[in-house]
Amino acid sequence: MAAVSAMDSVEARSAGEPLDELDARILAGVRSLWDALDPVPSTLVDQIRFAMDLESADFEVLRLTERMRFDVARGEEQSRLITFDSDSLTIMIKIDLNRNGTVRVDGWLTPPASHPIELRTTAGSLSTASDDGGRFALDGITPGMAQLVVRPTGTVNGNRERTVTTPSIVL
Amino acid sequence: MPFPSHPAQVPTSHARQVPADRSDQHVRLASLLADAKAGDRAGLDEIVRELTPLLWHVARSEGLDEETAADVVQGSWLNLLGSLQGIHSPIALTSWLITVTKREAWRVNGARRTERADEDVLARLPDPSDRPDEWVVADEQRKQLWRAVGLLSDRCQRLMRVVAFTHRPSYQEVGVALGIARGSIGPTRGRCLARLRALLAMDAEGCDTDGWRR
Numbered sequence: 001m002a003a004v005s006a007m008d009s010v011e012a013r014s015a016g017e018p019l020d021e022l023d024a025r026i027l028a029g030v031r032s033l034w035d036a037l038d039p040v041p042s043t044l045v046d047q048i049r050f051a052m053d054l055e056s057a058d059f060e061v062l063r064l065t066e067r068m069r070f071d072v073a074r075g076e077e078q079s080r081l082i083t084f085d086s087d088s089l090t091i092m093i094k095i096d097l098n099r100n101g102t103v104r105v106d107g108w109l110t111p112p113a114s115h116p117i118e119l120r121t122t123a124g125s126l127s128t129a130s131d132d133g134g135r136f137a138l139d140g141i142t143p144g145m146a147q148l149v150v151r152p153t154g155t156v157n158g159n160r161e162r163t164v165t166t167p168s169i170v171l
Numbered sequence: 172m173p174f175p176s177h178p179a180q181v182p183t184s185h186a187r188q189v190p191a192d193r194s195d196q197h198v199r200l201a202s203l204l205a206d207a208k209a210g211d212r213a214g215l216d217e218i219v220r221e222l223t224p225l226l227w228h229v230a231r232s233e234g235l236d237e238e239t240a241a242d243v244v245q246g247s248w249l250n251l252l253g254s255l256q257g258i259h260s261p262i263a264l265t266s267w268l269i270t271v272t273k274r275e276a277w278r279v280n281g282a283r284r285t286e287r288a289d290e291d292v293l294a295r296l297p298d299p300s301d302r303p304d305e306w307v308v309a310d311e312q313r314k315q316l317w318r319a320v321g322l323l324s325d326r327c328q329r330l331m332r333v334v335a336f337t338h339r340p341s342y343q344e345v346g347v348a349l350g351i352a353r354g355s356i357g358p359t360r361g362r363c364l365a366r367l368r369a370l371l372a373m374d375a376e377g378c379d380t381d382g383w384r385r
Contacts, residue, residue, distance in 0.1 A: 015365035
């Protein structure tokens with residue numbers, strides 16, 4: 001017990017000292033441990049850079065709130081369902097892999113409205129528009145990183161509606 | 172090299188300052204931030220590379236699985252674009268990013284708890300009480316460090332993990348942004364790091380290895 005309380009008082013004194021080089025070494029050691037134990041996914045930085053490469057900073061960011069995978073009837077390949085949410089808009093997309101290796105995306109906007117929609121991919125941008133029911137579809141997409149950008153043309157209280165973007169995902 | 176193996180490199184004076192590379196990072200971040208605010212894409216890309224590991228460990232230490240942590244970290248960066256012009260220093264930038272990431276991690280955790288109350292998200296993270304032999308090269312100092320980290324409180328473990336990925340002038344703000352005031356680091360060592368040092372010193376004595384304090 002004497003050893004424990006002696007250690008406590010050493011610790012208390014030590015806590016008030018300025019940081020020194022041993023502290024720096026210990027922190028560098030902690031960093032290298034966590035780097036090895038739980039590394040940042042190798043594609044994350046590229047995915048973030050791709051998503052941030054937008055022409056304007058004035059947009060609303062949707063959250064990815066749900067991912068689902070399910071088997072297509074009688075097919076071997078899976079469909080994916082992803083939901084993006086914000087206070088003003090929800091986008092649900094269904095992602096399917098075509099036999100020729102390209103990707104098809106079927107989407108629904110809620111509240112339903114017709115808006116110009118852009119799908120940014122590393123192979124270029126694809127444009128379409130949702131119908132009055134909020135539905136849209138894009139086909140022949142090159143697999144890889146992609147990001148949906150909705151550019152409403154209407155106004156709210158005299159202000160132009162804000163552009164809405166999803167985070168980038170891998171199709 | 173994070174672990175100089177030669178004991179001669181360890182200074183005897185405890186007042187010796189932290190090596191220059193940590194504050195160099197701070198200076199570099201300041202200039203990258205200025206570039207990014209002026210619209211330089213390369214500056215922003217470099218900041219993302221520099222600070223994403225920090226945000227990753229903030230999200231993961233809050234118990235998020237890898238996929239969710241990646242989503243949350245990306246969301247923080249996207250939201251930064253709209254706030255960038257109001258951020259004037261690397262410390263403010265770091266605090267802003269940690270705060271937004273932690274808040275979002277809490278929100279996600281809250282939503283998940285109501286859906287799957289029985290699932291302990293923290294259980295998916297590696298447990299510091301396990302020896303890291305399987306993941307880390309056999310290095311007695313690393314094993315010592317891992318043992319010592321595992322003996323810290325959860326709060327101190329989280330603080331150490333995140334601070335280790337931060338440039339030094341931000342240490343104090345990191346504690347604040349994480350909601351950990353007591354035990355925080357900077358300008359003094361703080362309780363968590365003092366405890367880690369004491370644990371390492373004890374372990375080194377017991378094991379008679381090339382100690383940290385030599």
